Amino acid sequence: MANRIMLNETSYHGSGAIQEIAGEAKAHGFQKAFVCTDPDLIKFGVAKKVTDVLDGAGLAYEIYSDIKANPTIENVQNGVSAFKKAEADYIVAIGGGSSMDTAKAIGIIIANPEFEDVRSLEGVAPTKKPCIPIIAVPTTAGTAAEVTINYVITDVEKKRKFVCVDPHDMPIVAVVDPDMMASMPKGLTASTGMDALTHAIEGYTTLAAWEMTDMFHIKAIEIISKSLRGAVAGEKEGRDGMALGQYIAGMGFSNVGLGIAHSMAHTLGAVYDTPHGVACAMMLPIVMEYNAECTGEKYKEIARVMGVEGVDSMSQEEYRRAAVEAVRKLSADVGIPAKLEALKEEDLTFLAESAYADACRPGNPRDTNVEDLKDLFRKLM
Numbered sequence: 001m002a003n004r005i006m007l008n009e010t011s012y013h014g015s016g017a018i019q020e021i022a023g024e025a026k027a028h029g030f031q032k033a034f035v036c037t038d039p040d041l042i043k044f045g046v047a048k049k050v051t052d053v054l055d056g057a058g059l060a061y062e063i064y065s066d067i068k069a070n071p072t073i074e075n076v077q078n079g080v081s082a083f084k085k086a087e088a089d090y091i092v093a094i095g096g097g098s099s100m101d102t103a104k105a106i107g108i109i110i111a112n113p114e115f116e117d118v119r120s121l122e123g124v125a126p127t128k129k130p131c132i133p134i135i136a137v138p139t140t141a142g143t144a145a146e147v148t149i150n151y152v153i154t155d156v157e158k159k160r161k162f163v164c165v166d167p168h169d170m171p172i173v174a175v176v177d178p179d180m181m182a183s184m185p186k187g188l189t190a191s192t193g194m195d196a197l198t199h200a201i202e203g204y205t206t207l208a209a210w211e212m213t214d215m216f217h218i219k220a221i222e223i224i225s226k227s228l229r230g231a232v233a234g235e236k237e238g239r240d241g242m243a244l245g246q247y248i249a250g251m252g253f254s255n256v257g258l259g260i261a262h263s264m265a266h267t268l269g270a271v272y273d274t275p276h277g278v279a280c281a282m283m284l285p286i287v288m289e290y291n292a293e294c295t296g297e298k299y300k301e302i303a304r305v306m307g308v309e310g311v312d313s314m315s316q317e318e319y320r321r322a323a324v325e326a327v328r329k330l331s332a333d334v335g336i337p338a339k340l341e342a343l344k345e346e347d348l349t350f351l352a353e354s355a356y357a358d359a360c361r362p363g364n365p366r367d368t369n370v371e372d373l374k375d376l377f378r379k380l381m
Contacts, residue, residue, distance in 0.1 A: 003210050005255050006167055008147055008174045013244065017177035018050055021092065021135055022057035024173050028133065033061035034088035036079065036103040037095050038069075046139055046183055047094045054092075062086040067095070070154045070161070070269050070276070071102040073118045079106040080116070083132070090133040093171070094180075096192065097143030097276065100136050101151035104169040107131030111168070118153060122162040123359055129168065136171035139180045141231065141242035142192025142277055144199060144250020146174035154270055159350075161266040163359035178236075178243040186232050189242075190334035191277030193228040196246035197327070198261055198280040200224060201288065201302060203253030205295050206363040216252035220245050222305035225330060232334045257363035261287040263355040264377065271351060272342045281336040285328040286379050287364075290372070292320045294365040299323035306330070340380040348374045 012020045025033065033054060037047040042065055054061050064082045067075050083091075083106055093103035109116055112127040121127075136146035145151065149167050154160075184192070203209065204217035223245030230238025264287070265279035292299060303311045303323040311319050332338070352373035355361065361368065 003212070005212060006149055006170060007251060008170065009172045011147065011174040011176060011247070013176045013247070015177065015179050017175050018053055018137060018180060021050065021053050021137070021175055022059060024135060025059055025090070026057070028090070030090040030133070031060065032086065032088045033059060033090055033092045034083050034086050035061050035063045036067065036091055036093045036099050036106070037063065037065055038067045038099055039065050041095055041099075041139060044183060046180065049180065050092060050094050050137055061092070062088065067098055067102045069098050070273060071098045072154045072156050074156070075102050076105040076109070076118050076153060080109050083110055090135065092135045092137065094137045094139060096138065096140035097145045097152070100138070100143065100145035100171070101153065103134055103136070104131060104145070104151040105153060105164070107134055108166060108169050119155065119162070121153075121164045121166070124165045127166055127168045131169050134171035135173040135175065137175045137177070137180060140184060140188060140192040141181050141239070141246045142195040144196065144246050144254070146171055146176065147247055147250040148254035150254060152266060159270050160354050161270040163266065165359060174247070176243050176247050178240045181239055181243060187335065189232045190228070190336060191275050191281065193224060193231060193242055193246070193277070193334065194281035194284070194331055194336055195277035196242070196249050197221065197224045197228070197330070198284045199246075199253045199258065200249040201284065201327070202258040202261055203249065203256055204302070205291060205298055205365050206253075206257050206259055207365055208256040208363060210256070213252040213256045216248050218301055218305055220249035220252065221302055223248065225306040225326070228330060229333055258360040259287065259291070259364035260355065260361050260368055260373065260376075262360040263358035264351075264373065266358055266360070267351050267354040268340065270354070271347065272340070274340065274342070278336060281331045282338065282340060282380055283376070285324050285331070286376055288324045288327060290376060291364065291366045292324070295320070302326070343377065343381050345381070348377055351377050
């Protein structure tokens with residue numbers, strides 16, 4: 001079996017990288033941008049940093065900001081209509097996963113109108129054409145949506161999130177500028193950072209993992225574990241590290257998939273509107289304990305790069321426990337709660353069935369079932 005790696009055509013990294021956007025737009029011959037961003041990024045002047053670059057280069061654009069934190073089918077549908085009216089020919093996505101996921105869905109539907117029913121994109125949709133070209137500019141250090149072939153949309157009517165996996169949705173250019181992330185409040189820095197760590201650990205242990213993605217993931221775990229506390233404290237070095245670490249994690253997991261920590265987090269977000277990174281952070285150590293028996297020696301390397309001393313003298317049980325506790329401590333240190341007060345016993349069956357149906361679940365290293373998932377959710381109560 002051949003292993004596949006897909007990455008951006010081009011990516012820029014470092015302070016001031018957004019200045020490269022104008023040159024890329026001109027080099028591709030683009031005429032008008034459809035700028036996808038969220039209302040808060042407009043309100044606080046973050047999106048303006050990018051539109052100022054477009055203005056300075058004399059590049060035309062229209063802004064679309066009807067995007068929720070957990071983007072909905074309606075957000076996508078409205079965006080498709082707005083894109084057509086704007087007569088744009090490329091997208092500039094500014095934001096976290098919500099803006100980029102919305103942009104991907106819009107771009108796919110514009111290029112593949114036979115998939116205008118957003119629900120038809122769930123799973124691996126057989127689209128025929130690459131989406132409208134996207135230049136992706138992350139403002140959070142977590143989702144790595146700028147370098148993945150995945151996006152997640154919320155079906156409000158059915159109270160569920162669905163994952164879409166499509167090689168045609170990859171942004172052609174990623175601009176990872178840590179200055180664009182400097183305004184993130186502590187809570188958002190913490191939750192998106194733990195999302196990135198979850199990507200790295202689940203990608204490292206997923207069934208499809210192989211040598212090249214292991215290389216990405218173990219390095220991402222190391223960088224994130226060294227950087228997240230400082231990033232939450234507002235230190236530039238920490239923010240720079242998180243900008244890089246989350247991207248490296250995306251380079252890996254986009255190509256091999258995730259596991260049930262994400263399946264369960266998607267479900268919690270759909271039912272309780274729990275922020276995705278918070279849900280991932282709460283589920284990660286619980287799921288790591290559950291999966292431990294199917295991970296070989298990988299938890300030894302996780303513990304090592306997270307700074308645990310003496311792992312080579314530990315038994316398998318000890319280093320597996322040490323890896324889980326290192327994750328749990330990092331999560332607590334950055335202020336993530338360990339319990340979800342909204343969780344109710346009567347919701348467990350629906351939650352577990354939804355998580356079992358999620359596209360991330362088959363990649364989990366340990367076979368699971370609805371009853372196991374109910375028990376895992378119960379640990380958050």
